[in-house]
Amino acid sequence: MGAGVLHARTAAARLTLNRYPPSAGLAALVNNYWTVRWDLRGQPPHEQAILPHPTVNLAFEAAGAAVHGVDRKIFTRRIAEEGRVLGVRFRPGGFRPFYGRSVAALNDRVVPARSIFGPAADEACEAVMTDGASDDAMVAAAEELLLGQRVAADPLAERVAGIVERITADPGLRRVTALTEVAGMTERRLQRLFAQYVGVSPKWVMRRARLHEAALRAEAGADVDWPALALDLGYADQAHLVRDFTATLGVSPARYASRG
Known part of the structure; x- marks a missing residue:
């Protein structure tokens, strides 16, 4: 699986991870989009450990959209029942143009995406979490949000x-x-x-x-x-x-x- 997913063989039996490249208009700032899907109905919950990279992630899930700053320790996520997440992994430094200030302020923090992207983040999350949405549809919703920010080249x-x-x-x-x-x-x-x-x-x-x-x-x-x-x-x-x-x-x- 790579990308910091620890104990990858065990993870592969519990969840499905896919990655997708950004469009040309975002390639300078975004490393990739990633989706995680799982179906553990009737099975015990799974705790997945991640060794984070020096990058910021924007994640869309049922609880809402949130920006995850650089985690300087092991990140562990507990998954249960059935669910999915869409993430945007920015290139190192790639979130700075969207944030407009030092990204060190986000280290080890998770903040609501709306606090940075405004109400459009909640709208994008609704689109991402629409029942039956394909990976392509989820990625398209995230792309629309990011392109809509019209950040200047940096x-x-x-x-x-x-x-x-x-x-x-x-x-x-x-x-x-x-x-x-x-x-x-x-x-x-x-x-x-x-x-x-x-x-x-x-x-x-x-x-x-x-x-x-x-x-x-x-x-x-x-x-x-x-x-x-x-x-x-x-x-x-x-x-x-x-x-x-x-x-x-x-x-x-x-x-x-x-x-x-």
């Missing part, structure tokens, strides 16, 4: 997204000082830009990218060479990786791998 949002994508793609970027050279800006400016557009620091983004990769390797099913992986991901040694992984996910890498 070159900094695209630049920040590119920097974060570089961090994710290059495990060799292990220090903020190295990132400043890649980004072509001072450390102070980089820190301020990330606070305004991403909500978290470059160092936090680097650490989270390493943990995502470690979790994916652990779930791959094959024996993992933990000392080699630790070095590949920029940790000083295996013990450092184990401490970081355990502090964030609550279990050691080996225990996590054994759970599947």
Whole structure:
């Protein structure tokens, strides 16, 4: 499943996750749309854990539409009976043009979408949650809401997204000082830009990218060479990786791998 879904094999037996690309008009700001559907009628509820990315999400569900800021801890959602959710995963920095101020104010928070998008958010949620609505229809309702905001182009949002994508793609970027050279800006400016557009620091983004990769390797099913992986991901040694992984996910890498 990817995208931070922990214990993916177990999740696949409980829910269905699909992702869809944005239209060309929103591609600079939106990473993807995602839908989750489940039918657990007659079965126990399921608690799904997510290791969040440094991105803001807009979620539409039966309880209403809400904006989820960057979660700096594990996010756990309990699902039961039957239901569905449509989400908009913005690119890192991509929510800043809609919000109009520092997205750090949203960290670890969930706020009603209407407080940012106005009554149109509630109207879009009604359309999304219409009985029998297909994924295509739900995505179209979200697209209409976002396009209707008519946000101005923001070159900094695209630049920040590119920097974060570089961090994710290059495990060799292990220090903020190295990132400043890649980004072509001072450390102070980089820190301020990330606070305004991403909500978290470059160092936090680097650490989270390493943990995502470690979790994916652990779930791959094959024996993992933990000392080699630790070095590949920029940790000083295996013990450092184990401490970081355990502090964030609550279990050691080996225990996590054994759970599947």
